[in-house]
Amino acid sequence: MLPKPRADLKPNTADFERIPLVKPTGFREYDARWLFPQEINLLGLTAVGLGMATLFEERGVPKRIVTGHDYRSYSASVKQALINGLLAGGCEVHDIGLALSPMAYFAQFDLDVEGVAMVTASHNDNGWTGIKMGLNRPLTFGPDEMSRLKEIVLSGTSKPAGGGRLIFVPDMAERYMRALADRPKLKRKLKVVAACGNGTAGAFAPQVLEAVGCEVVPLDTQLDYTFPRYNPNPEDMGMLHAIAEAVVQHKADVGFGFDGDGDRCGVVDNEGNEIFADTVGVMLARDISAQHKDAVFVADVKSTGLFMTDPVLIENGAKTLYWKTGHSYMKRYTFEQKALVGFEKSGHFFFQPPLGRGYDDGLVAALAVCDMLQRAPDKTMADLRRALPKTYQSPTMSPHCDDEKKYGVVDRVVAHYQKLAADGGTVAGQKIRDLVTVNGVRVTLEDGTWGLVRASSNKPELVVVVESPVSEANMKAIFADIDGLLSQQPEVGEYNQKIEV
Known part of the structure; x- marks a missing residue:
């Protein structure tokens, strides 16, 4: 049994090496995020893994969990410490190695596994680590699960259990990319910029876009955990400006920007104009509502008012509901409302069946933009943007x-x-x-x-x-x-x- 975690430990001390450090504020509304190792140490991460096993047992969910990690210098060691706790708690762990968050969500379906624990700090600055967790696919933890996990971990009441098992899945990246590309090739020839900010998406996004028929211009796709140009964050104007320059230089039809764990997508049009993700959402909603009568969408409270006032959406009979910002909130509400798509201003898009499996995937969003352009062969991305009411x-x-x-x-x-x-x-x-x-x-x-x-x-x-x-x-x-x-x-x-x- 691990010692009870503390929040006041300092690195380079004996206690730091033998007692879990877990800062309580790292348990957020639906994710866990800490500065590593100032706010959580490796033993603290083991305590979190053990706590997750306890929570699964409390909720009556089989203790089977997919794990993966993003491309940061410390993410593999963070994940291993987490896995140690999961195994000590009796979990069957399916480790998929280096991964995007949506790849881990995909693996839950592909492996028929209930849980997920993806080690990522997404677009946060270097020095941050975190975990995206779930026990009921395609959903991730909300405040109820996070608050209970926090209680379990900080109280130090988790107890080891037997039966832990580690299974390494070496080919999940190939299975994920193959599933995304398992669709008709694009008939419209599209040149696209794929910008990854040197984050994890660089290992996967260009290949998927090429496989569906795009001509790809790679931008900052070489993995580099120092993020030498800018953080991989498609809301960051530095990243958007870099994409815009590349689009204009290469005369591309569209530019895509993927965040550090690949669950978000930013868009730049063919003229180099950065289009905020909620505006892209309105464009996609126009296209999708033309294919699906009386479509229901969800938008987060950060998003444009056009979802309610756009005349084309009104004419198509579309209905939009506004909800809380946050990928777990939006994912759950979109699922509960049986909406076709949930759109979040940050670039998390949630495509429900038949368009997707309900989780956020930046590559699925990029493919939806390609499909929209294919269905409007005489229009450019800039034309579609200009067709919206001005805001x-x-x-x-x-x-x-x-x-x-x-x-x-x-x-x-x-x-x-x-x-x-x-x-x-x-x-x-x-x-x-x-x-x-x-x-x-x-x-x-x-x-x-x-x-x-x-x-x-x-x-x-x-x-x-x-x-x-x-x-x-x-x-x-x-x-x-x-x-x-x-x-x-x-x-x-x-x-x-x-x-x-």
């Missing part, structure tokens, strides 16, 4: 805020706008038309301009997004109001990127 939208902006403080800050922001709405006050010179508080607060003004503030689910940050269907000035005006309010909160720090007002 003025910000990128996702994230000011620093400590994990222990961010939810309190958001609570104060929500209360501020609720009181303002109740008192008939104004924001940026307009009355508040609507407040959505399912996930932070989304403030919508009389002319449809809106702004969102929420707590990041996987980093010590807040999340801010603004949009106006009327003008750039109105978009900047609501951001100025939100930014002014946040500047009054001493816990809020610098932004990762920020629009000028």
